[in-house]
Amino acid sequence: MTSLSARDPGSGSRPTMRQVAELAGVGIKTVSRVINGEPNVTPETAQRVLDAAGALDYQPDLHAGNLRRSDRRTRTLGLLVGSVDNPFSGAVHRAVEDAAVGRGVAVFASSLDDDPQREREAVAAFLRRRVDGLILVTATADQTYLEPELRRGTPIVFVDREPSGIETDAVVSDNAGGAARAAEHLLAQGHRRIAYLGDLRSIQTARERLRGFLDALARAGVTAASVTEDLHDQDAAREALVRLLDAPDPPTAVFSAQNLITIGALHALRERGRHRDTALVGFDDVALADLLDPGVTVVAQHPEDLGRLAAERVFARLDGNDSPSQRIVVGTTLIVRGSGEIPPK
Amino acid sequence: MTSLSARDPGSGSRPTMRQVAELAGVGIKTVSRVINGEPNVTPETAQRVLDAAGALDYQPDLHAGNLRRSDRRTRTLGLLVGSVDNPFSGAVHRAVEDAAVGRGVAVFASSLDDDPQREREAVAAFLRRRVDGLILVTATADQTYLEPELRRGTPIVFVDREPSGIETDAVVSDNAGGAARAAEHLLAQGHRRIAYLGDLRSIQTARERLRGFLDALARAGVTAASVTEDLHDQDAAREALVRLLDAPDPPTAVFSAQNLITIGALHALRERGRHRDTALVGFDDVALADLLDPGVTVVAQHPEDLGRLAAERVFARLDGNDSPSQRIVVGTTLIVRGSGEIPPK
DNA sequence: CTGAAAGCGCTAACAG
DNA sequence: CTGTTAGCGCTTTCAG
Numbered sequence: 172m173t174s175l176s177a178r179d180p181g182s183g184s185r186p187t188m189r190q191v192a193e194l195a196g197v198g199i200k201t202v203s204r205v206i207n208g209e210p211n212v213t214p215e216t217a218q219r220v221l222d223a224a225g226a227l228d229y230q231p232d233l234h235a236g237n238l239r240r241s242d243r244r245t246r247t248l249g250l251l252v253g254s255v256d257n258p259f260s261g262a263v264h265r266a267v268e269d270a271a272v273g274r275g276v277a278v279f280a281s282s283l284d285d286d287p288q289r290e291r292e293a294v295a296a297f298l299r300r301r302v303d304g305l306i307l308v309t310a311t312a313d314q315t316y317l318e319p320e321l322r323r324g325t326p327i328v329f330v331d332r333e334p335s336g337i338e339t340d341a342v343v344s345d346n347a348g349g350a351a352r353a354a355e356h357l358l359a360q361g362h363r364r365i366a367y368l369g370d371l372r373s374i375q376t377a378r379e380r381l382r383g384f385l386d387a388l389a390r391a392g393v394t395a396a397s398v399t400e401d402l403h404d405q406d407a408a409r410e411a412l413v414r415l416l417d418a419p420d421p422p423t424a425v426f427s428a429q430n431l432i433t434i435g436a437l438h439a440l441r442e443r444g445r446h447r448d449t450a451l452v453g454f455d456d457v458a459l460a461d462l463l464d465p466g467v468t469v470v471a472q473h474p475e476d477l478g479r480l481a482a483e484r485v486f487a488r489l490d491g492n493d494s495p496s497q498r499i500v501v502g503t504t505l506i507v508r509g510s511g512e513i514p515p516k
Numbered sequence: 517m518t519s520l521s522a523r524d525p526g527s528g529s530r531p532t533m534r535q536v537a538e539l540a541g542v543g544i545k546t547v548s549r550v551i552n553g554e555p556n557v558t559p560e561t562a563q564r565v566l567d568a569a570g571a572l573d574y575q576p577d578l579h580a581g582n583l584r585r586s587d588r589r590t591r592t593l594g595l596l597v598g599s600v601d602n603p604f605s606g607a608v609h610r611a612v613e614d615a616a617v618g619r620g621v622a623v624f625a626s627s628l629d630d631d632p633q634r635e636r637e638a639v640a641a642f643l644r645r646r647v648d649g650l651i652l653v654t655a656t657a658d659q660t661y662l663e664p665e666l667r668r669g670t671p672i673v674f675v676d677r678e679p680s681g682i683e684t685d686a687v688v689s690d691n692a693g694g695a696a697r698a699a700e701h702l703l704a705q706g707h708r709r710i711a712y713l714g715d716l717r718s719i720q721t722a723r724e725r726l727r728g729f730l731d732a733l734a735r736a737g738v739t740a741a742s743v744t745e746d747l748h749d750q751d752a753a754r755e756a757l758v759r760l761l762d763a764p765d766p767p768t769a770v771f772s773a774q775n776l777i778t779i780g781a782l783h784a785l786r787e788r789g790r791h792r793d794t795a796l797v798g799f800d801d802v803a804l805a806d807l808l809d810p811g812v813t814v815v816a817q818h819p820e821d822l823g824r825l826a827a828e829r830v831f832a833r834l835d836g837n838d839s840p841s842q843r844i845v846v847g848t849t850l851i852v853r854g855s856g857e858i859p860p861k
Numbered sequence: 862c863t864g865a866a867a868g869c870g871c872t873a874a875c876a877g
Numbered sequence: 878c879t880g881t882t883a884g885c886g887c888t889t890t891c892a893g
Binding site for chain 3 (some may be wrong): 541543544545546549555556557558561580582583584585588
Binding site (some may be wrong): 262 | 529573592808
């Protein structure tokens with residue numbers, strides 16, 4: 172009779188199911204049954220298998236199993252976000268992970284940096300690893316390249332930005348509505364000279380926000396004091412607003428249509444000492460916004476909801492739901508903190 | 517002669533290498549050579565294979581290949597951080613991803629929430645997926661459970677917190693040194709009543725920071741005004757400091773030993789209107805710290821360096837480096853912004 | 862330069 | 878209740 176402690180779990184390479192079977196003195200299929208919790212094994216046999224597995228520190232190879240398994244699921248998801256080093260993306264990521272972990276699904280996360288080339292490469296890398304589903308923030312103008320994968324039945328859900336060229340699920344913020352809400356708020360304070368600071372024109376959500384902003388102004392019969400686009404980082408935003416503040420007839424209010432742009436705008440206002448007399452509303456919340464003086468009024472998005480709903484959509488598809496593709500719109504929330512309530516001079 | 521466009525790339529399931537071979541009219545091994553860029557294929561044959569692969573939208577199955585491949589590398593890394601929804605973790609994650617993407621390595625990221633159970637499960641999930649290496653922030657008191665895996669040759673590198681019970685690489689901040697630096701800074705402003713607000717005693721870095729703080733005070737012959745530990749979120753920190761401020765003889769200076777604790781402390785100081793006369797130095801930088809009034813003085817960590825060095829260490833091990841395990845300490849940087857330079861009354 | 866046969870670690874299908 | 882055989886998609890080995 173072989174002693175279970177006879178073998179050194181650490182020496183040599185990784186133990187296989189066959190080695191566990193030999194040590195336990197059973198067939199390999201019995202080990203498979205025990206490891207996968209399948210029925211038809213006596214408790215005593217099961218215990219011997221578990222002891223052997225424990226003694227060898229055995230971990231089943233999920234990929235080898237999935238090669239033959241009928242559902243061919245890797246229990247893996249691919250997530251592509253703006254950058255994992257970004258509060259908005261982090262919140263989306265966390266929500267996706269929370270939905271996945273309970274199902275034993277692991278998440279690959281990649282950063283996009285709004286680079287179409289990176290998107291293609293990241294998606295290809297996910298697909299070569301046979302992820303069960305894809306959750307994507309896209310940077311490409313057209314996602315027709317995903318069509319074959321979609322036809323194979325891989326669930327693909329877009330977050331934050333809508334797909335173009337293919338028909339699939341999307342979970343997005345109400346960008347136009349939120350931007351309109353910001354504009355209406357500033358109009359209600361009496362502002363008529365409102366400046367718009369926005370992200371790259373190539374980004375669909377940026378275009379939506381501008382549209383919502385301009386529509387709201389038009390409804391009130393007001394023309395935008397200025398529209399500055401293609402501001403992709405904090406510093407570009409800061410410089411742009413400083414220039415506006417230094418010019419004749421500066422705006423009495425500013426709408427910054429993105430996270431980093433809001434921070435750049437805050438810097439510009441401080442720099443020129445105008446943060447107490449120029450109103451500011453930002454799109455997307457920023458950390459510590461409540462501790463600034465004045466507090467920063469924002470139209471907050473709900474990235475946790477975006478991530479959760481996108482993940483739920485993927486899992487519903489994997490569970491067989493084949494209803495027509497949906498476009499889920501998550502509302503925004505105006506958070507009043509002071510900066511947006513400064514009246515015009 | 518078969519037309520390459522005869523088959524519908526979208527119908528049916530995923531194409532295999534065999535199907536590509538049939539369509540190209542070559543053997544499967546030739547396809548393998550082309551896909552993997554191996555030599556000994558005529559350009560014409562290679563082109564036919566690539567055309568067939570393109571027509572079928574073929575993506576090789578990395579896991580199936582790795583099953584037989586001699587190096588048995590999945591080109592996959594497991595990263596376990598505090599929470600992917602946390603600026604510090606996000607910066608570490610991004611640095612790891614940047615180091616990995618160039619090598620064609622994908623990163624699994626999981627959140628720990630300082631839960632030892634979650635750590636064990638996340639590590640097991642990574643190992644069942646045969647990651648090539650592990651980068652871990654640990655929440656367990658002892659990591660002896662990783663010993664067998666380590667002996668099998670899997671590189672395991674600890675970030676932010678040091679391992680205990682096993683001998684392996686670690687990349688950590690100079691926690692004690694940074695905390696001492698904060699204390700010395702406050703002492704230099706003339707403070708003698710300094711309060712300490714710290715994280716869970718069970719976290720090794722928290723203990724290190726307290727030690728550094730107390731040592732620096734002791735060297736100056738000063739006793740801490742108070743030491744409050746086990747503050748694990750923003751609100752607990754806020755409440756603790758409010759209590760200290762309301763008590764007789766409140767501190768003239770505060771050292772908040774972590775990110776969220778700093779934010780809680782900022783709230784408490786505003787709430788009691790004491791932010792202009794109570795000094796504050798935080799450990800770890802916070803967003804918008806420079807826009808507050810006064811700006812928040814912090815001892816900043818360098819999470820990008822932690823992540824980058826940890827990833828480089830893993831790759832060095834994978835490349836065959838078997839030098840003794842190293843403990844790399846990344847220095848901290850005092851960033852003076854105002855709150856730490858408020859003098860005692 | 863090319864392909865046929867064997868086998869990686871596991872599960873499916875079936876036979877005992 | 879248990880074990881045997883075949884084969885998942887690919888790479889290795891070796892023969893042409």
